[in-house]
Amino acid sequence: MKPAVLDYERARTLDDALEWLAAGDGQVKVFAGGQSLGPMLNLRLARPAKLIDIRHIPQLRAIEADSRMFSLGATWTHAEIEDGTLEDPTRGLLPFVARGIAYRAVRNRGTVGGSLSHADPAADWVSTMAAIGAIIEIRSAIAPARSVVAHDFLRGAFTPQLAAEDILCAVQIPRFSPDMRWGYYKVCRKTGEFAKAIGACVVDPRLDICRVVAGALNGRPLLLSRTAAALQQDGTDKATALVRDEIEDMLATLDVAHRQQLAVAVERSLAQLNDPRRS
């Protein structure tokens, strides 16, 4: 089915997009790759009066960096990250995650910022950005620019910390050291399907970063702080032994099968930390 009647406008500058969005009275929707919004438009579950296409705004394709951070513009596509079209500050984590998102035809179009803004709890970038401690940069025509830490970005399912007039412009990623190790495991029924459970962990002793995430929950991803503390102090085995308890404790309202999938995903991501191919 074709979408309900809508208008389309292509922005060439970020300022234009922000202005049009602020004037849109909540009936305007930002359109980047359209790979999540498109299906909702076709099903007429979303019926915005107008789409503002931000795919052609050069500013949203900027990459900036210094010795500590790497700022990735919002409209880089998953496939570009998968293919190494841009520098990777995460020692292989971002390209690995990108390759597992949906299907190649979707990755060719779908964007990092779009996926985060859509705020599907099962989306890979939601958990990945939480695990690496990324910071999300937001602009609006009516309020000052602001930053939100990635693990707090979701209020709940499909509900990001974005007002109707906000655009997610960039994601700031720490520039990891050569000692950084990571693990990422997701449970999917079928390749490319949304994950049932995600486990992600990132360790960088030089930057003093040690984070373990359980993702694909009903809302925002969960930082497993006890497991992470054990990982930092006592190593992978001790941390792995704690995962199940922390998930049972923190996510008691989820059904048993979901908790089991989450525990397995996190345990397997921790096991990858010892895989020499990744370090």
Place this chain on the structure above:
Amino acid sequence: MLAIDISLSVNGRSVRTSAEPRTQLLELLREDLNLTGAHAGCEQGVCGACTVVVDGKPQRSCISYAGDADGASVTTIEGFDNDPLMGELRAAFTRHHGLQCGFCTPGMLITARDIVVRLGEVTPARIREELSGNLCRCTGYVGIVEAILEVSAGKQPAATVAPAVATAVRTAAPAAEFVEQAISPAKRPASASVAATPSRQGWTSIQQRLQIASSPAEVWTKLTDLKQVATCLPGAEITTIDGDHIEGRMHMALGPMKVAFKGDGNVTLDATARQGRMTGRGRDTGSGSSAEGEVEWHVLPGDADPAAASTLAVTLSWRLSGRLAQFNRAGLVQDVVQRLTSDFTANLERSLKGETASSDLFKPISFWSLAWAILKGRLTGRR
């Protein structure tokens, strides 16, 4: 509805046309340009039957629209008639019985060509992984995988380009520090809420218990004012009460999805047991979805002070059907209803204290702003 003028290149030919902005690229190709090779399957980006090459990359033509296709260079399966690699693939698909009904084949071939060009010689496992976005319901994929394997043998992957590096080096400190943020111990989900396991087929329910500093009799009396109670549920509105029959509306927002269920239901109140039950069913015509819901409330003596305080136990149960149910995974709706229930109990508590209910989480669609947007569009002639 006014169409917009667009120009694009299709199979090497430049095309100028006009189309409504909501027109799918797929429709434009099939209906206007008579290029019926790309097929309309799921129209949700899942099945891959509509895959075409846009600006050199395979993409879904069902979730791209006239406006964003403006200026694009599109190649459909028809545009590969004289492509040598596609010729090899066609012959291999024929040899290996890589198709039966042929519905998926144009998309399969475009994906297959991309696999060979991008990856060169590939393993069967990688082919299957790469083909996960193209569904075939006839062949079981065996012939398709064998055909691609044969054609890929001995081929080199496309040359990789040097990665783009940061274009500007900031010397000033970034907006936020990358010192590991102190992670406060995450809070457990509110202890008051318990997500119950589905009791009936397809139904989900959530229970909440709330302590209120008023006597059970007082709380019960206030709860018999149904219209007032409904104002505590963000997005809900009771329009008519006729005996135990009610009519009303329920607006819900799930990110970009906004639905308005309109329907009716029944209420039963048991003053002796201080138990109430409201059931309803409604339909959102826009999305072709239906919802059935049930709220049960029970006013009990308070835990701390049985005479002067009350415990209110609320159970919300629901079942969705239609496109909304098809689109959503159960847990996501549960998260929304969970937050809705928390809002409801918080508002109810405020209302019982005599304060006004509020919610910034769920803003129902404003009819007037919608009407104004449409009117404005008409007046400026851009629709």
